[in-house]
Amino acid sequence: MASNSSLLHCCVLVLACLLSSHSSQALGGNNTDKAWHIVEVKSLLPSSVCSSAKEKGFNRLTIIHRHGPCTPQPTNKKITDAQILRKDQDRVDSMHYYVKSAKKATIGESLSVSLPAQHGSSYGTGNYVAKIGMGTPRKDFSVVFDTGSDLSWIQCKPCKACYNPTDPPFDPTLSSTYSNVSCSSKDCTRLEKSFCSNRQCQYEVRYLDNSTTNGLLARDTLTLSPTDRLLKFMFGCGTNNSGFSDSDMTDGLIGLGRDRVSLISQASSKYGAMFSYCLPSNSSFTGYLSIGTNSVPKASFTSMVQKTDSPSFYYINLIALKVGGKLLNISSTVFSAGTVIDSGTVITRLPPTAYVKLRDAFQQYMEVYPRAPNLDILDTCYDLTKYPEMYVPAIAFVFSDGTTHDVDFSGILYVPQESQACLAFAGNSDDSDIGIIGNMQQKTVNVIYDIVNHKIGFSYGGCK
Structure with missing residues (x-):
């Protein structure tokens, strides 16, 4: 032999x-x-063993593969490679659909602002996640980072419909810096077909794999590193999240697209409109996401x-x-x-x-x-x-x-x-x-x- x-x-x-x-x-x-x-x-x-690099640098987040051994709370509901590839095709199909639909629409300001907040790519394929902090005092959440999405969101209490994430949903009543975005705010009116409840702006992201998240458009303090915070960060506080799988093992999403509601646009005055990341060679290693x-x-x-x-x-x-x-x-x-x-x-x-x-x-x-x-x-x-x-x-x-x-x-x-x-x-x-x-x-x-x-x-x- x-x-x-x-x-x-x-x-x-x-x-x-x-x-x-x-x-x-x-x-x-x-x-x-x-x-x-x-x-x-x-x-x-x-590999079944996590090899984690030391965190270094301000506003630099460690990123991990969500299905690798570095995931902080592994699930028993393992996802197969065929399922990963199917979800990947769902995402590609949704991106193609979005581009073709946008080409048929009348191009204008309302389109460039509203479509990313109303329609998203398939959520289930963003294989890399980062840990962020939200609120005061800070509560940590694992979120997909996605250059193909704009509006960031996390699961919030009170949950009308929530999947089982790695962390308990964010409770806005426990954060001293949390505020809802009002219906009269420009941030609300820029979202196409935004709707109101008790004078508070409601958001919705509908993914083309039939998963949806909706809730209140809100602001709070986003913590990127132990010493670095972004005040009054606008995000979706999702109280109704359906069509997601427990195997997703994340609490939400950070949008890194080019629209004004994305993290990069909101952070540009503080860090500059630049970010970088490095994805590890193997799911048993860690990478990084750096803002600024x-x-x-x-x-x-x-x-x-x-x-x-x-x-x-x-x-x-x-x-x-x-x-x-x-x-x-x-x-x-x-x-x-x-x-x-x-x-x-x-x-x-x-x-x-x-x-x-x-x-x-x-x-x-x-x-x-x-x-x-x-x-x-x-x-x-x-x-x-x-x-x-x-x-x-x-x-x-x-x-x-x-x-x-x-x-x-x-x-x-x-x-x-x-x-x-x-x-x-x-x-x-x-x-x-x-x-x-x-x-x-x-x-x-x-x-x-x-x-x-x-x-x-x-x-x-x-x-x-």
């Missing part, structure tokens, strides 16, 4: 050399680009694109893909629908024309490894049980200004088990749908959102 494994490993090495040579001749490009990752397969597998202009390592920036029909999303101008260090033969017009970078989508979605090119090139590099059954939306899977170490072709995104984002090896394959390691990309149903760079392909990278200067940066070196 050992000799067979060694022979297979030698075959992989020979194939790697042949493919690298063939790619150089057939596709051209920059030969200094990295072609391969040498990966220990066990490093891609989920904290110093970050040297970064490569690409321009942020403004779309009037979906102004809250973060668009960047993707024009090409690389596999094995070589450009794929894809016309830049294939990406003309636009590409969003999103913290809440798991698997990157590409125009089907581009995805087929990427998948075919990837399969050519990986042909030595035995295939495994598909995993839901993932159609390129491999059985790596006989391979303690493997060679994975490098994958990179290329943007219109020449910036390249190299995907970390931990973000190329989705690996629930050694017998099923799948290419972590999928195709949209049509080239007219927006592309989405998911959180798998952002792992270990400091992703910097500089909203004032309209650019997004990528800084490498891990979540330090």
